[in-house]
Amino acid sequence: MDSVNGVTGVTGVTGAEGTDHADRAERTGGTGRVDGAVSGNVDKGGGMSGASPYRLVGARPEPGFEVRVDGRAVPVVPGQTVGAALHAAGIRTWRTTRFGDRRRGLFCGIGVCFDCLVTVNGVENLRACLTEARPGDEVTTS
């Protein structure tokens, strides 16, 4: 049975094998993010139990960390993207357009518009909305 700390459906999510979520659950032994007692509220049949939002009831994030953004320390909750961390820190725009110097930051938030480009650890043109922040990351903007 897939049960971690009383939470059913955290591991063995059907269709999630090989994804970041499955990898994270594997790294933390399934205990890093969810610690609560909600079994009984979770759909246990048909392989959809992992998709139930009830598995997140009582979830607590792992300890946070910081990344450096243009030399400034920005706090990050594990699992946040660089874009989410910037937004949470009150940084709404971090680059400008080639023509007209229009300010850009998160727009679509799903990797479609490319408005959120940043450089992370020297790798240019990463979409901040899709790039998960890691401890010690050096983010530069233009």
Ligand code: FES
């Ligand atoms: S906000 Fe649109 S690609 Fe990142």
